[in-house]
Amino acid sequence: MSEPTTRQPITETGPTAGADTRSEPEVTSALERAEETAHLGGFITLDRDAGARPPGGPGPLSGMTIAVKDNIHVGGLPNTAGTPALRDFVPASDAPAVRRLRDAGAVILGKANMHELAFGITSNNHAFGPVRNPYDPSRFAGGSSGGVAALIAAGVVHAGIGTDTGGSVRIPAAVTGTCALRPTVGRYPGEGVTPLSSTRDTIGPMARRVADLIRLDGVLSGDDIPVAARPPRSIRLGVPTGHFTEQLQDDVAALWEAALHSLSAVGVTLVPVDVTSFVEREYETGMAIVLYETRVELSAYLAQYRPETDLAGLAAGIAGPDVQGIFENCLLDGAPGLVAEEVYRECLAHRQRLRAAYAETFTAHSLDGLTFPTTPATALDLATCDQGMVLCGEPADTFSTFIRNTGPASVIGAPGLSIPMGVAPNGLPAGLEIDGPAGADRELLALGLTLEATCG
Template identity: 40%
Template sequence: MTATKARQLIDAGHLDAKQYRQALQRRSEQVQEYNALTALLPAPVQQAGASGPLSGIPVVVKDSIDIAGVASTAGTPALAGNIAQEHAPLIQRLVEAGAVIVGKTVMHELSLGGTSHNGLHGQPRNPWDPWRVSGGSSGGSASAVALGIAPISIGADTGGSVRMPAALCGVVGFRPSLGRYPEGGAVPLSPTRDTAGPIARSVDDICLVDAVLSGRSTVAPSDPATPLILGLSPAHVRDLDADVSAVFAATRARLQENGVRIVPVDVDDLVDRARAIAFTLVWGEAEQALQHYLDTHGGISLSTVLEQVSRPDVAQALRTGLGSVTAQQHRAAMEERRALREAFTARLEVAGVSALLFPTVPVVAPGLSQDLSINLNGRQVPTFATLIRHADFGGTLGLPGISLPVGAGPGSGLPVGVELTCPPEGDEHLLALAAQLAPLIHDVTFPTHLVPAPNHTSATSRTTS
């Protein structure tokens, strides 16, 4: 059930909010082997007397975002006892709107990866196939929504960490423009790139949560009578997995059959330039941002966090990344980012397109053991770089983007997502566009026939006190 439908039933007196929450708790217990949650809260977090658009709606939250009285571990051992003293500002907005926070979700350690594997909480599993990843770094958040644990989850997106797992799990994920939602109260990676974002089962639910978190009116669908033109760049249709290619082609055909024009808009050079500065931004900001968070959350030293990192891939990234970017290099990257944002906006304006359209991820969900490399069109390619190949452009430039599930691959049966993105601050336009197109392309199939995941002690959800 979507959050929008649940609210309608609660308002009409056909659904008791407490019984609804208890039913979803039973669901979480039934699918605990999929390991979406780090913690199922024994006492749900809510604000007494709060009434609003999310009243009675259960929400789960990525384990890097602060909830008062609950640990924010960011999936790393040194922060296992990092109990938040107050809500992150965006959590405060949720509970003031009546939302009930029921759990925290598994994530890739310190948000530095695309599979959500970590040594502290184990491997979250894809609801469509427990032998495959749910994506990252907000993998547990996307998995929880697809599994039916909660209709809404809050993830965080630096380079695709909301949109990519949403695509791999067959749900909707939205990355807003930077600053659209209240900031702070989360374990950071790159303040220039980090933003929280909702994951849900429908565009209507995304718009509902967006209105709460942004403090704005709920976005309505665009006028279907208005001619619609979408752009497609060569970089985003090159070297795709066969399943992704097939589903994307079918999606384009459905759009065109319904009067949507799709025209070429070459931004390949901008994608390449953005890729060149992507990690300069991250490593030019990560150390200072992490240290500031730690200083304001109990004074845990950064060296202690680094010494206890559990994942080899994360430890390697931190060893090579921290201290590798000078202030001058970071300033140059920021200037290049500004120029790229302007160039992207101009390209879309000249072409007269409403948004860019592309597969959110070039591949379907990789296997659990494919941390380092996967086979793509007959050759081995790096897993992380491939998973973020498309989505990282928006993360680097701070573009709003929304991923919609559009069908399952004919070979694998796994979900495929398409992303719509537009220039910075175009969030209302993008959400209205997604709401207009969703009836044409949104695939509402869910993994209702869940395959039991293998029993494993690290794959059980934990209860926190």
């Protein structure tokens, strides 16, 4: 596995004389912890001079150490997106989301490892080494934001930001026992991010506890509406029948049943809900949108930031066979699986129908949220995860299985929150997801505070 690279301070002259160094001891401790846990592969670039850089100023994130997924620009640090062709690409400036974190007092410790080009859920990166799960280093840490999740779970950083197209902050949070929010699409600024799909991509905060997600969301969105835990008896949660809650690994099923019992015991109203209306053709619709938009938007991104590299040049250097296959079969000129524009347009129209059905489900049942296991299984063995898995005694595809429950909200553009559901009998954590109506992000976080206290 490649060792994390190091970079000098972003400022050419070093830290300003007399700068506020209030965070130096904590940053020093974080850097030491990063060295101790280097075997987990959490960082691609570790900024060992992070504590010497002048802070952005006191604020709601003052002193919070942050890991940034390596597809979100941090000025002066490489933005590899986990792929060899971008290894030497160094953005000149921060993405707006990163600038908001700095201005609120956060300290960026470095760039976190990820699934190559964010096209997968294992973070078994063939260019920079796999991300390993702190609970069991032989297991994956989820993806595509696996590095951020592993660094939080290992106690290296307080929090971080990843990106989520179909589950990429929530899946790693679930399998590492941490928390993550996929916000309503458009809630945070999305510039300065290596793209897949503008319809589905969003930056998402990740942390140990929901309270930290609330602070991060407030900074990233500018929404400072106070958030407090809801009284359990005031909450109505939809419990999907079928799609989300059947075909679960035994260990996850045991935690799920325990969570339902705990929620009912404290007075949360649980309502069985038929979700057929908004999961019909969801996976096929969402994938077609991503594949069409990636070809267009990633090409435009390269033209803007890396003009010497086109889509074919990027693909030529891809290290992971799974990602290479996506480009060869679905993205490059002449690929047999290219998505035609008319198919893309029909999928966008179907997405609107799914959105309407989703909203109607909430209205019809007077729901505050939907809840279900974030993933149908706990973390898989890194040595075999790329070859598939077995679920309920049947062979299954790893990617489509792990994205099954996180996909619908991401296609619809609604917010989804994953919190720890506990540690399963096999010694690995699993996550509990709560999805909310579009735009109800702060209300969803309030539900998260209540459920975290009940199920965490």
